[in-house]
Amino acid sequence: IKPQVLPVVLDELRGLIHPRQLVFSIVAGARTETIAQGIQHRAIVRVMPNTPAQIGEGMSVWTATPEVTEEQRAQARAILQALGHEIYVGDEDALDMATAVSGTGPTYVFLMMEALVEAAVHLGFSRRVARELVIQTVLGSALFARESGRHLAELRNMVTSPGGTSAEAIYQLEKGGLRTIISKAVWAAYQKSRLLGDMSSKRGIRSISPLESPGIPTEGVEEHKA
The missing domain is CATH 1.10.3730.10 (ProC C-terminal domain-like)
Structure with a gap:
């Protein structure tokens, strides 16, 4: 999804998600806060996968908002392990770095x-x-x-x-x-990912009432493989 299209997609999803549902986002650069404000939903997992996931040999780097429960995190990990290897990071900024390294x-x-x-x-x-x-x-x-x-x-x-x-x-x-x-x-890929994130944030938050910031998870890095 291109940054200029993301707000439209988020608007279409707003109000359609059950409160207990877990939302996955693989939009390059799009911050969890942008997604959360756009769809008015807090339980979000942001993932940067790569194409080898198509044959179960992918590398997925992911993070989650504080509203994601331990049970939901376990479910997210199981899903990503089916695609190959996965690494959880507590700092969302690492997703931009992962985009430049494993994603690209x-x-x-x-x-x-x-x-x-x-x-x-x-x-x-x-x-x-x-x-x-x-x-x-x-x-x-x-x-x-x-x-x-x-x-x-x-x-x-x-x-x-x-x-x-x-x-x-x-x-x-x-x-x-x-x-x-x-x-x-x-x-250059890292800078581009950050730029796309800034574009998504500016476009996604426009005309949408702000919510309380979900913050950044403080857990360390956890690596797992299928």
Whole structure:
């Protein structure tokens, strides 16, 4: 839902939600306060999922307003675990950060994979073989990183022999400023998420009577996986 459309959607939902119902919001940048004021309902869970949730391998970062009961939180966690992994955060600002990292993250990975496929085709592989090579390499690397529990730099060094092909490739990537480019991209996505939130807040609250602020949960970060 685009920020300019959100107020209309909230207006349509106002008065239709049962007091004991739990509302999930996956609108990028939209604060729980904006949703609460728009629909005149306080029990809200805000989630930032990502596309791998479609195959049960997603990463969902979520938070909840104080009005969400422990029973409802358990229900929310169960739903999100069905989509993959989930992390609860007490500070809603972390949702904007999650948007830039895990929410938008598949885009970065797919772009890198696309570039690797094109490079493999340029070397002489068929597109079918190139795609299989890249997908399995990325999948295997991700699983290895998760299962080994080792620092990512350590894993990288395991395949980077002095004077070898990996060392040469890494040199070119570092020389091209890959780390800086990724950092800038993530920061830009974070800023965009905050901007969308500000737009939603300004448009969503307009002509709607304010309610008492639900505040921010003070619990720490809780990570769970399916």
